[in-house]
Amino acid sequence: MKRTAYSLMTALLAVMNESEPGEPYYVLAQYLLYHFDQLKDLNIYDVAEACFVSRSGIRRFCQSIGFDNFSDIKAEAEEWQRQCNYFIGYSMRPQYKNYLSGSITAMMEEINRLATPAVLEKLAERIHASRNVVLFTSDFSGMTARGFQQSMVVMGKLVLIVTDAQNIPGCLQDLTPQDLLITISATGSFATVMEPVVRKSAAYKVLVTVNHAKRFWSQYDHVIYLSEKDAEGVRTVYSQYGTNYFFDILYSCYVQKYLENGRVQGPFPEPVLSETTKNRAQKRLE
Known part of the structure; x- marks a missing residue:
């Protein structure tokens, strides 16, 4: 298995963040994220049909995020529970x-x-x-x-x-x-x-x-x-x-x-605004 991704979830989110909505890889990443809790039960034929891509397209997508094929992605199904424990468990503390x-x-x-x-x-x-x-x-x-x-x-x-x-x-x-x-x-x-x-x-x-x-x-x-x-x-x-x-x-x-002496030094004082500038800013807020 060619595993270069640390986390399937972060890899899928990275695809969404870097792709245009509607692009094939965006659609695949979004679909897998929405169905992450059912990952082990997903069928490549159903995914291909739901996302309007071919099986070979799904394989290329898997390889682009660090996995050899769709079976290797399905093998990461247990990550869902780890992520739930990591985020929800931590935030459920009282007070x-x-x-x-x-x-x-x-x-x-x-x-x-x-x-x-x-x-x-x-x-x-x-x-x-x-x-x-x-x-x-x-x-x-x-x-x-x-x-x-x-x-x-x-x-x-x-x-x-x-x-x-x-x-x-x-x-x-x-x-x-x-x-x-x-x-x-x-x-x-x-x-x-x-x-x-x-x-x-x-x-x-x-x-x-x-x-x-x-x-x-x-x-x-x-x-x-x-x-x-x-x-x-x-x-x-x-x-x-x-x-x-x-x-x-x-x-x-x-x-x-x-820091070189020639560089502008900070911290900078707050700018002193003229009355004209203040009035102009106030009108914009209104």
Whole structure:
């Protein structure tokens, strides 16, 4: 089985996000997402008829998202229950708002203890010195990477994002020891599935996670923990907010270390609006 997708659900969502509504791949992805809970009972003939595509078209679709054929996609039927447990189970806590706000505060305090100035500076220096920097993450968790990628542009450093929605092997196997590969895997599940791919990369490798599995130390040059507690495969505030917070403080470290004197400095004061501008804005609101 040619499995390059970490999660079938995220692969299908990526197709929907990147396709035009009505296109064959969009229709197939949408159909499979709507029928995910019945995946093991789906018949390729029925899917072909419902989506107005051929069986060969379905096979090409499967291969485009990292699976050999429709049978391999059906084999992922159990993912539905995992996703339900991961999302619904976590959100069903009583007094959820109080739990969430308290957990986020404790999380930030813990990350501040673990991500010491020395840890942040070492990684910032590695980013600055590397020829190519690649952030490797699941498509589901890609927002953290995309925010960091955009912020690094104004610092003159281009960062590449590779997710499980892409042709991963080709992207990572071309990296050399002069390059940096940062895997973002809060629970460690993504890093576990992608172990064979990461192992083949010659880049300097860093893992950001809350998973304390010892095997990661044999695959990565450096492992940065966001928590002192192991949380393998479990959704916590670190999954949703921890990586964002970590990359925010990492970026601040990078800016303060490498911002050139010639660049415009921030933070910027609030603009002083003239009365004419204020009146014009007020009329637009009315």
